Amino acid sequence: MxxxxxxxHHRTMGGxxxxxxxxxxxxxxxxxxxxxYTVSPPEQTGLSxxxxxMKAVWNVEASRDVARSIERFRPDVVHVHTPFPLLSPAVxxxxxxxxxxxxxxxxxFRYSCIAATCFRDGGxxxxxxxxxLKYPGVVHRCYHGSVTASGALTISLxxxxxxxxxxxxxxxxxxxxxxxxxxxxRDGIPAQLVTVKPNxxxxxxxxxxxxxxxxxxxxxxxxxxVKGVRxxxxxxxxxxxxxxxxxxxxxxxxxxxxEERARNDTTIDYLGWLxxxxxxxxxAAATCVAVPSEWYEAGQPLVTLRxxxxxxxxxxxxxxxxxxxxxxxxxxxxxxxxxxxxLAQELDRLMTDGGHLRGLRxxxxxxxxxxxxxxxxxxxxxxxxxxAMSHTARxxxxxxxxx
Numbered sequence: 001m002x003x004x005x006x007x008x009h010h011r012t013m014g015g016x017x018x019x020x021x022x023x024x025x026x027x028x029x030x031x032x033x034x035x036x037y038t039v040s041p042p043e044q045t046g047l048s049x050x051x052x053x054m055k056a057v058w059n060v061e062a063s064r065d066v067a068r069s070i071e072r073f074r075p076d077v078v079h080v081h082t083p084f085p086l087l088s089p090a091v092x093x094x095x096x097x098x099x100x101x102x103x104x105x106x107x108x109f110r111y112s113c114i115a116a117t118c119f120r121d122g123g124x125x126x127x128x129x130x131x132x133l134k135y136p137g138v139v140h141r142c143y144h145g146s147v148t149a150s151g152a153l154t155i156s157l158x159x160x161x162x163x164x165x166x167x168x169x170x171x172x173x174x175x176x177x178x179x180x181x182x183x184x185x186r187d188g189i190p191a192q193l194v195t196v197k198p199n200x201x202x203x204x205x206x207x208x209x210x211x212x213x214x215x216x217x218x219x220x221x222x223x224x225x226v227k228g229v230r231x232x233x234x235x236x237x238x239x240x241x242x243x244x245x246x247x248x249x250x251x252x253x254x255x256x257x258x259e260e261r262a263r264n265d266t267t268i269d270y271l272g273w274l275x276x277x278x279x280x281x282x283x284a285a286a287t288c289v290a291v292p293s294e295w296y297e298a299g300q301p302l303v304t305l306r307x308x309x310x311x312x313x314x315x316x317x318x319x320x321x322x323x324x325x326x327x328x329x330x331x332x333x334x335x336x337x338x339x340x341x342x343l344a345q346e347l348d349r350l351m352t353d354g355g356h357l358r359g360l361r362x363x364x365x366x367x368x369x370x371x372x373x374x375x376x377x378x379x380x381x382x383x384x385x386x387x388a389m390s391h392t393a394r395x396x397x398x399x400x401x402x403x
Contacts, residue, residue, distance in 0.1 A: 001385055002033045004075035004100075006066065006091055008082045009041050016107035018302070019199050020081050026200075026378055037069045039086045053143060053152030056085035057159060063090045070098050077385045080104040084116075085153065089160040092169040101171040101388035105197070106180055108298045111166070112187040114153045115142035119226065119295040124319070129187050133158050161188070171388040176299025179321035195384060198300060198325075200377035204280055207311035207365060216245035216269075217315070217347065218286035220279055220303050223252030228292025228317060228338070230254065233261050235340035236268065241351040249274045249282060284310040287357070288350065291316040294338050300325065300372075308368035313360035315347055329367035331360060 007020050024034045039062060055062075066087075070078065078095040080087070080102055095102040108116035112129045114137040119125060127136035134154045137143065143150040160166055166189065173189060174197040175181035185191045221227050229252075236246055248258055249271045262270040274282065283289055289307040291314050304326070307314050314332035316323045323334040333350055336342035350357060370376060 001027075001077065001382070001389075002073065002075045003027055003035075003385065004069060004073055004078045005034060005036045005038075006078060006080045006083070006087060007036065007038045008084060008087050009038055016082050016105075016298075019105070019107070022200065022202075023079075023377075023381065026374055027381065030378055030382075035069070035073045035075070037066055053085060053146075053149035053156075056088050056153050056156040058090045058156075059086060059088040060090075062087050063094050066091045066094050067098065070095065070100055075100055077388055078102045079385075082107055082110075084110050084156075089156065089165050092160075092165050096169040099392065101392040102169065103172040103174060103384060103388050104170055105174040106176060106184065106298070109180070109183065109296070111157065111189070112183060113137065113142070114150055114157070117295060118183075122225075124295060126183075129183060132161055132188070167193075171391055172384055174384065177321050178324055179296070180299060197377070197380045197384060198371055199302065199305065200372045200374055201302060201305045201309055203368075203373050203375075204284070204309055207284060207361075213285065214243060214245060215287040215351070216247050216285075217288055217290050218282050218312075219246070219248045219250070219290045219292075220274075220282065220306075221250045221301070223248075223250050223254040223258055225254065226293065226295045227252075228290075228294050229258065231294065231317075231338055231340050231343060232290055232292050233257060235343035235347075236261070236265070238341060238344035240344075240348050244287070244347075244351065245269060247271060247282060247286070249279060280306065280310060283307050283312050286312050288313050288315050288332070288347075288360075290314075290343075291322065292335075292337075292343060293317055293319070293322055295319075296321040305368065305372045308364045308372060311361045311365035311368075313350075313357070313364045315343070315350065325367070325371065329363055329370075331364040331367040333360075 027034050078100050080091060083089055083091055092102045109118045110116040114134050120140060128134040134157055138147060138150045138154050141147055141150050143153045173184060173194045175184055175194055176198050178196055181194045181196050184194050219232060223229050245267050247269045251273045258270050262268040283306055289312055291301060291304050296319055304314050308331055314326055316326055316332055316334050317337035318334040319337050326332045333346050335346040
């Protein structure tokens with residue numbers, strides 16, 4: 001197959017950009033032709049939040065460029081990873097007009113929330129979910145703190161819903177989790193258009209037996225409030241299990257807090273920022289990996305996928321987007337989000353049942369192989385693309401024939 005990937009890069013390297021590169025490599029290694037059309041983040045182009053918000057309504061220049069890319073490359077499918085803000089949803093209509101099916105991955109909640117996070121004022125927020133006009137987002141200035149920019153992005157979403165872009169010109173939405181799929185449907189996207197296709201991480205190979213070293217809990221990620229770092233720090237003194245250590249890898253605004261706690265508690269080790277090899281080794285030898293995030297995340301955090309890949313269970317907050325698949329696969333345990341006492345209790349309960357812990361390790365690896373491995377991901381992508389091509393052929397849109 002021939003796949004044209006479209007993406008609006010972000011200011012900082014994030015999950016969507018990593019997934020874009022990984023999927024391109026996965027497809028190419030399997031014999032598919034992949035080409036990319038990407039645009040730079042607004043910050044690099046010198047556009048203000050207001051102007052980038054206006055571009056999100058209908059970017060004529062990007063639409064022309066995408067049309068030229070399709071006519072030259074002649075793809076079987078266009079995979080739009082992130083159209084906001086500068087590509088604009090108009091690119092879906094371009095692909096449809098040229099007879100090429102368009103699928104899109106929901107790397108964030110932007111179709112339902114102009115902030116893309118469903119998070120506001122320190123807590124989860126679904127005020128705009130289900131509303132055709134996302135006016136609460138304008139009131140709260142959810143896009144870059146600007147009423148005008150928030151209004152422009154709201155107009156983009158409302159316009160493209162009204163003229164049928166999201167219902168008639170997107171062949172398939174790829175949600176990263178069941179929760180994300182349900183949220184899209186609650187927001188008005190037809191259920192038959194939404195398929196769950198999670199992200200993946202490379203397979204590190206079959207895990208070795210856990211060495212009988214000093215047990216520890218690992219945390220890997222940005223040291224910021226929404227990742228639950230404070231909750232983890234506040235929970236740790238309440239953990240009763242003897243001989244258990246906490247090892248923290250990462251950096252961010254809360255680094256001074258973590259360093260202070262590590263100085264005052266000899267059972268806490270702050271490791272700083274580690275490379276991928278070191279992170280894999282840290283997770284593989286851990287008793288469990290803590291994922292105490294306090295917002296929905298766009299999908300399963302990559303830290304969860306990496307932990308499962310090495311057969312290490314996760315201790316995860318009970319937000320449905322984070323824990324649903326973990327609990328369904330019995331690959332970890334959950335605690336009440338933002339509750340230090342609950343986190344400590346669930347960790348102690350886990351540590352007192354060695355048989356359960358060993359079973360979790362086996363099921364963690366099985367969950368990874370079934371859902372998050374490269375092989376599983378390739379099979380899902382190929383199936384989705386074939387179904388999209390078949391749908392477009394049946395609709396007789398005059399699909400371009402690949403050379």
